Amino acid sequence: MRQNKAVIGSAVGFIGVMIIILLIAKPSALIFGIQRAGLYAAIALPMALVLGIVHIVNLAHGEMMMIAAYLTYSICVAFGLDPLVAMVPTAVIMFFVGMLLFRFTIRYALKAPELNQLILTFGLAMVLSQGINLLATSQPRKLSVDYVTSSATIGNVSFGTYDFIFLAVAVIFLTGLMLFLKKTRLGKAAMAVGQNPVGAQFVGINVISTYTIIFAIASAMLGIMGAFFITKMSIFPTVGGAYTMKSFCLVAMAGIGNLPMVLLSSLVLGISESAVQSIPGGTGWSPLVFFGLIIAVILFRSYAKTAGVK
Amino acid sequence: MKLELRNISCGYGKLTVLNGVSLTVDEGSVGLFGPNGAGKTTLIHAVLGMVPLQNGEIYFDGERIDTKKTHTIVRQGISVVPQERELFPAMTVLENLQVGAENIDRARAAMADTLELVYSYFPILKERQGQYAGTMSGGQQRMLAVGRALMAKPKLLILDEPSLGLQPSIVHELFDILNIMKKEISIFLTEQNLRESLRTVGKGYILENGHIVLEGDADGLANNPQVTRAYLGL
Numbered sequence: 131m132r133q134n135k136a137v138i139g140s141a142v143g144f145i146g147v148m149i150i151i152l153l154i155a156k157p158s159a160l161i162f163g164i165q166r167a168g169l170y171a172a173i174a175l176p177m178a179l180v181l182g183i184v185h186i187v188n189l190a191h192g193e194m195m196m197i198a199a200y201l202t203y204s205i206c207v208a209f210g211l212d213p214l215v216a217m218v219p220t221a222v223i224m225f226f227v228g229m230l231l232f233r234f235t236i237r238y239a240l241k242a243p244e245l246n247q248l249i250l251t252f253g254l255a256m257v258l259s260q261g262i263n264l265l266a267t268s269q270p271r272k273l274s275v276d277y278v279t280s281s282a283t284i285g286n287v288s289f290g291t292y293d294f295i296f297l298a299v300a301v302i303f304l305t306g307l308m309l310f311l312k313k314t315r316l317g318k319a320a321m322a323v324g325q326n327p328v329g330a331q332f333v334g335i336n337v338i339s340t341y342t343i344i345f346a347i348a349s350a351m352l353g354i355m356g357a358f359f360i361t362k363m364s365i366f367p368t369v370g371g372a373y374t375m376k377s378f379c380l381v382a383m384a385g386i387g388n389l390p391m392v393l394l395s396s397l398v399l400g401i402s403e404s405a406v407q408s409i410p411g412g413t414g415w416s417p418l419v420f421f422g423l424i425i426a427v428i429l430f431r432s433y434a435k436t437a438g439v440k
Numbered sequence: 441m442k443l444e445l446r447n448i449s450c451g452y453g454k455l456t457v458l459n460g461v462s463l464t465v466d467e468g469s470v471g472l473f474g475p476n477g478a479g480k481t482t483l484i485h486a487v488l489g490m491v492p493l494q495n496g497e498i499y500f501d502g503e504r505i506d507t508k509k510t511h512t513i514v515r516q517g518i519s520v521v522p523q524e525r526e527l528f529p530a531m532t533v534l535e536n537l538q539v540g541a542e543n544i545d546r547a548r549a550a551m552a553d554t555l556e557l558v559y560s561y562f563p564i565l566k567e568r569q570g571q572y573a574g575t576m577s578g579g580q581q582r583m584l585a586v587g588r589a590l591m592a593k594p595k596l597l598i599l600d601e602p603s604l605g606l607q608p609s610i611v612h613e614l615f616d617i618l619n620i621m622k623k624e625i626s627i628f629l630t631e632q633n634l635r636e637s638l639r640t641v642g643k644g645y646i647l648e649n650g651h652i653v654l655e656g657d658a659d660g661l662a663n664n665p666q667v668t669r670a671y672l673g674l
């Protein structure tokens with residue numbers, strides 16, 4: 131508990147300091163940072179859900195979002211729909227895709243050593259991106275949607291307003307998940323399974339079907355994100371990989387099972403990346419910020435543990 | 441209520457732990473006694489379908505259950521207080537109790553009443569209802585595990601070595617409560633502490649190396665020289 135408070139405290143403090151510095155020096159970088167944080171958090175939250183309850187690190191996470199983006203793209207092209215309308219069938223299809231992936235692959239690795247689970251989901255990631263490569267070629271695809279270019283100007287800073295939608299999605303995801311886990315019977319059962327799958331069996335919970343539904347829900351969330359993703363970004367078969375890495379690192383920073391911290395760590399990451407990029411010639415340095423932060427947080431956690439901070 | 445194990449054998453992989461065990465629990469309370477490693481926990485896990493049978497059958501209320509899944513068996517009315525308690529450490533006492541009832545239709549409908557009943561057996565759980573289960577003492581966790589099992593409104597309550605790791609005064613207190621509880625519900629318990637359990641059970645089995653070596657009513661066991669020498673230290 132105290133360790134958590136310390137982590138939250140330093141995250142909030144860090145964000146506060148960065149906000150003040152950027153507000154004075156480079157307000158646009160602050161806005162981009164917050165928008166980027168929303169995108170990161172919205173993609174990382176489903177992974178945090180799966181890791182917290184199913185205890186599986188899904189290395190095909192970003193690829194599943196990529197699949198969803200291609201699905202939305204195909205639906206839009208085939209039926210002339212807006213991506214935000216195509217989002218609904220995409221989410222539904224992804225729910226069942228997740229269910230099938232879990233039932234026929236991941237389920238069999240649940241009791242296997244962690245390395246085998248990683249190899250399995252890494253293999254899935256390759257199958258998905260290579261599959262898309264075969265089906266759709268490596269040519270980038272993009273939808274042109276007019277509302278994404280809306281912008282606003284405050285003082286002498288102008289910025290895209292549409293990008294705040296990612297932050298909104300992240301907040302809705304987080305609130306929805308918290309309500310689901312605290313208030314619904316299925317959600318509470320999922321919490322129990324996450325804390326102690328053996329204990330969950332003793333109270334009459336069907337553990338495997340709980341895992342399946344949680345994985346399917348996370349996949350549907352990736353479906354929604356895939357649709358939002360293609361409204362703004364171009365997609366290609368390997369676009370997901372970076373998001374797998376970032377999501378994994380954000381979830382590791384947040385601590386397993388800690389969903390609100392995912393949003394905070396995304397803010398830390400998004401704002402600092404954006405701050406570094408706003409320095410002339412800094413663009414190439416932003417991955418360094420990313421990995422530096424991860425290492426700092428993980429070192430801090432291990433230090434706090436060995437120092438006996440509980 | 442009747443639980444019947446007919447000539448069951450089971451184990452882990454090639455290791456056979458239980459070898460042709462037959463045992464019946466009907467109304468009243470029954471004990472299964474034996475040293476560490478005898479197979480007591482394995483037997484309970486076999487009843488819950490967590491360890492597959494190599495041979496034999498298990499019937500509950502006349503229905504064969506050894507082919508069913510654990511959650512189905514629990515929902516049919518068998519609740520277990522596991523040896524390792526298996527609580528949800530980051531949930532409060534109250535949440536642990538609620539989750540004990542929520543996944544079973546019959547129990548969910550009666551949740552408020554059962555909660556009062558559990559609190560009447562274990563007032564400490566009511567006092568501590570907002571505390572995280574993981575921060576409670578061993579004795580309190582054992583009581584919470586019993587309470588959580590009762591929340592399922594079982595027809596049969598199984599306790600796996602409830603005295604394990606508890607100091608004698610708490611063991612005594614726990615068995616006093618079991619003695620009240622057994623008027624309402626059938627109890628099947630495994631133990632190494634025969635001194636306490638023989639005042640609770642009506643009938644007992646002695647399990648050694650995967651075989652039932654002796655069975656009889658509580659008085660018979662208490663006066664059997666074999667039992668008094670091995671388990672009561674007389």
Ligand SMILES: Nc1ncnc2c1ncn2[C@@H]1O[C@H](COP(=O)(O)OP(=O)(O)O)[C@@H](O)[C@H]1O
Binds near residue numbers: 457477
């Ligand atoms: N998961 C397991 N895998 C392999 N062997 C086990 C496992 N659990 C128990 N055993 C073995 O089965 C035997 C019986 O164990 P157990 O049922 O726990 O005995 P008891 O509860 O009477 O102490 C022991 O020899 C133990 O080592």
Ligand SMILES: [Mg+2]
Binds near residue numbers: 480481482600601
């Ligand atoms: Mg045991």
